[in-house]
Structure formats: C-alpha cells, structure tokens
Amino acid sequence: MNINFTLIAQAIAFAVLIWFTVKFVWPPLLQAIETRQKEIADGLAAAQEGRSALEVAAKKSEVTLNEAKQKASEIIGQAEKRATQIIEEAKGNAKVEGDRILSGAKAEIDQEVNRAKEGLRAQVSALAVAGAEKILRKEIDGKAHSEMLSKLAAEL
Amino acid sequence: MATEHALTPSEYISHHLAFNAKPVGNGSFWMLNYDSLIMSVILGVLVMGLVWWVARASTSGVPTKGQAFVELVFGFIDDQVKNIFHGDRHSFIAPTALTVFLWVLAMNAMDFLPVDVMHHFIYAPLGLEHWRSVPTSDINTTFALALAVWLLMIFFSIKVKGLGGWIHELFCAPFGAAKFFKPKSAAGFVGLILSPLLFVANFAFNIIEYVSKPLSHSLRLFGNMYAGEVIFLLIGLWAATGLTGTIFGAILGAGWSIFHILIVALQAFIFMMLTVVYLAMAHESH
Numbered sequence: 001m002n003i004n005f006t007l008i009a010q011a012i013a014f015a016v017l018i019w020f021t022v023k024f025v026w027p028p029l030l031q032a033i034e035t036r037q038k039e040i041a042d043g044l045a046a047a048q049e050g051r052s053a054l055e056v057a058a059k060k061s062e063v064t065l066n067e068a069k070q071k072a073s074e075i076i077g078q079a080e081k082r083a084t085q086i087i088e089e090a091k092g093n094a095k096v097e098g099d100r101i102l103s104g105a106k107a108e109i110d111q112e113v114n115r116a117k118e119g120l121r122a123q124v125s126a127l128a129v130a131g132a133e134k135i136l137r138k139e140i141d142g143k144a145h146s147e148m149l150s151k152l153a154a155e156l
Numbered sequence: 157m158a159t160e161h162a163l164t165p166s167e168y169i170s171h172h173l174a175f176n177a178k179p180v181g182n183g184s185f186w187m188l189n190y191d192s193l194i195m196s197v198i199l200g201v202l203v204m205g206l207v208w209w210v211a212r213a214s215t216s217g218v219p220t221k222g223q224a225f226v227e228l229v230f231g232f233i234d235d236q237v238k239n240i241f242h243g244d245r246h247s248f249i250a251p252t253a254l255t256v257f258l259w260v261l262a263m264n265a266m267d268f269l270p271v272d273v274m275h276h277f278i279y280a281p282l283g284l285e286h287w288r289s290v291p292t293s294d295i296n297t298t299f300a301l302a303l304a305v306w307l308l309m310i311f312f313s314i315k316v317k318g319l320g321g322w323i324h325e326l327f328c329a330p331f332g333a334a335k336f337f338k339p340k341s342a343a344g345f346v347g348l349i350l351s352p353l354l355f356v357a358n359f360a361f362n363i364i365e366y367v368s369k370p371l372s373h374s375l376r377l378f379g380n381m382y383a384g385e386v387i388f389l390l391i392g393l394w395a396a397t398g399l400t401g402t403i404f405g406a407i408l409g410a411g412w413s414i415f416h417i418l419i420v421a422l423q424a425f426i427f428m429m430l431t432v433v434y435l436a437m438a439h440e441s442h
Contacts, residue, residue, distance in 0.1 A: 003296060004187040005180055010196060010291075010300030017200045017255050018304075025204060026251035028211040029230050032223075035216030 125153030168396075169389050172271055174286040175294065189294055191284075196291035199262040204255065233257060236429065241436035249435050252308075256301070256431050260377065261424035263292045267384050268413055268420075272392055292423075293381040295374070302374035305431050309369070312438040321441065326362050327355045373430050380423045384416050 129149050136145075163171065175189040210226045219227060237250040266289040279287040291297040313322045327333070333354050391412060395405025 002184060002187070003299065004177070004185050004189065006187070006189040006192055006294065006296035007300045007303070009188060009193050010297045011304045013193070013197050013200060014255075014259075014301055014304045017204055017259060018252050020204055020208070021251040021255040022248060025208045025211050026246065026254065028214050029207075029226065030246055032211075032214035032216045032219075033227060033230065036219075039216060 121153065121156055125149065125156065128153075165393050168393060169386070171286070172275070172389055173288070173385070175288055176284060176286045189288070189296060191286070191288045192291040192294040192297050195266065195289060196259075196263055196297055199266070199291070200259050203258045203262045207254075207258065229258070230254065233428070237432050240429075240432050241439065243436075243439055249432060252435070253428050253432050256305075257424055257428035260292060260301070260427050261421065263290065263297070264377075264381055264420040264424055266290045267293070267381060267388070267416060270409075271385075271388060290381055290385055292377055293385045295378050298374040298378040298381075299370070301377075301427070302370040305373065305434055306366075306370040309434050309438040310366075312435060316439050317441055325441070327358050329358060330361060331358050333358070369434060373427070373434070377423050377427050380419055384412075384419060387412055 129146065132145075132149070176191040177187045177189050180186050180188050207226055207229075210220075210222045213220075214223050214226075233254045234245075234250055237245045237253050241249050243249075269289050271289070274289055275287065288294060310322075313325070317325060331354055333351050388409065391405050391409045394401045395409070396402075
C-alpha cells in the first residue's frame, strides 16, 4: 500500500483519457444530441404552425362558403324576379298583339262587309232595275228612267 | 485456494493483495505496480474506445441501440454537471466527468471477477504470481486520479481568477479580511490589528481544505474497493474450509457481489460528483 511511481503513471493515463474524451468522444455525441433536440423542437414548432394555419384556413373557408351561399340565394332571387318580370312582359305583349290582330281582323271584316254591301247594293239596284225593266218593259223606257234609278240606287 | 499449497489465511490474503511491482529506479518510490497500470489502461481504452466508437457513428436521426445507451449515460452525466457547474461545461468539465465515471466504474467492476478463478486460470498460466485485478483498490490509482483533479482545481482557480485573485482568495476567504486602509477611523485601527490574524486563519483554513480534498477524494474510493476485495478474500477463505464452507461461501459470495454492484456504481458516481464539485468550486470566486 505504498505510494510509488504508479501514481504518476496512472495520472498520465488519466490525463490522456480526459484529453481523448474532450477531443473525440464528447463533441460528436453533444452535436448529435443537440441537432436532434433542435430537429424535434423545429418539428414541434412546425406542427404547431400547421395546426394554426389549418384553423385559419377552416375559418376562411367557412366565411367563403357563407358568402357563396348568400350570393347564390341573391342570384336565385334575382332570377326569380326576372322570370316573373319576363312572364309579365310576355303576357302584356301577347295581349297587345292579340288586340292588334283582333282589331285588324275586325277592320278587315268591316271592310269586307262594306264591300259586300257595296256589291249587294249595286246588284240589288241592278236587280231592281232588271225587275222593274221586266215589269215595265212594256210601258217604261229603260233608258229614260235609268238615270232616275241610278240616282235611287245611290240614295240606297 | 484449494489448488494452492497449504497457505495460512494471512498468507492467502497477503498473496492476493500483493502487487506485481517492478522497480524503475532506486528507492521505494520508484516502483511500478504494473498490474494496476495495465488493468486500468486496458479498461480505459476499452470503455472510452467503446464510447468513442459509438460517438463516431452517432447520428442526430434515429439512434441505434448502442447510441441510445451511450446517450443515456451522456444525458445522465450532463444533467449532473449542469446542476452543479454553471459555465461552459461542454469544453472540459462534462467530458472529464464522463471519463471519470466510466473509467472508475469499469475499474471498480473488476471486483466482480472471482479472485481465485482469475488467478488459477488466467494469471498463473501467464506466469504472473501476483496480479491485482482491481486498479481502484490500489491507493496509487485513486490518489493519482484525485491528485490530477486537485491539480486541475488549482489550474482552473488560477485561470478563472488570475494568480493574484487566487492568492488573494487563499488569504482573504472564507472569513474575509478587515478593511485596514482607513487609518483615521477607529474601525481602521481595529482592522489594522485584526487583518493579519484573519490572513493567518484564512490561509490555515484553505491549506487544510486543499490537503483534505484529495485525501478524502481518493481514500473514500480506495477504502470501499479495498474493503470489498478483502471481504471477497475472507469469503474465499471460508469457502476453502470444506463442503459447508463452500456452500455458505458461495451463497455469501453471491450476496456480497450483488450488494457490491451498488457500491461499485455508487463509488464511481460519488467520485465523479466530487470531481465535478471540486472543479466547479474552483470556478467560483468568493
């Protein structure tokens, strides 16, 4: 149990071991662990960021959806209004057109009636003259009385 | 023991506690216990080489099982150092703590090798009459470690505070010094008388501290490991007395081995913690 030269030899061995650990063992381990710690911290931060981004996106999509819904109902309302408007317009147009056609037809009918009347009148007068002629052939000169008869026809 | 010639118990014990010493010069100091030296160097290279081998291939990604284990030890040491020393621990103190812990643990663990089996089957065939497996049960080993730590302590003290600061601390801490450059006041006069007394007290206190630190540091480890070895030898002695002794010796040997696991780890841990504490104290100014 004497103190002897082993003391110095062991101290040197110890110093070499410390030097070795300081130089070659500790730094790579420290670096690996610190890098991993940083990576994990970064990963967690990124996950947190992603979560908040997702929340924001969800909120935004909800707002957009609501807006779209509102707009759609607006458009539908407008379209409905427009449709009734168009129908009303069409109805009005049809009525006007119908009236127009009706009045045109009526005018034509009147015209035809007048023309027929005119023709009939002429034929009636001709028939009357012809009748009278037949009756009066003997006593009335057609030529002398035709003037009076055409006057009569004009008066009819 | 059964294979050896009839040794008396004291011969048996002294046989196992003798070192393989070679003289390297004249005088009783110039002896080299090369069993302690070779065992400790082999263990140091083995343990730190293993850690280095893992550290070399260490990745910041998913660690292998080996790396995870080394990182476990790393984290344990780093945590302990972090709690004690508040400075740049990575540049020196933490790696030193790792070295001390693993090396001392490995050297202590040699106590688990059964002395007689090792001697009979390994050392004796190699022609080694005396061979001590446990370097930490050699006072030279533990004192070498403690002394190296002691020198580091003084080195860091001077490095942090400067030579003047260190000498100032030797004389002015822990009791402080009276301010005595106030010649006109009464307190200054008292200080003039008192200060030299305080210097002496402080210096004496510090010297005691500087002497006791390496002694307690090294003797604690040495005493535990030496006592453990002696108890193994006593159990071995009993085991050699006959069948009953062998059975009881085996049971007691197993029990003591299991208990010794605690001592081996605990002493390595204490030695490491004291190293860190001493080095951390050297960084603190008073």
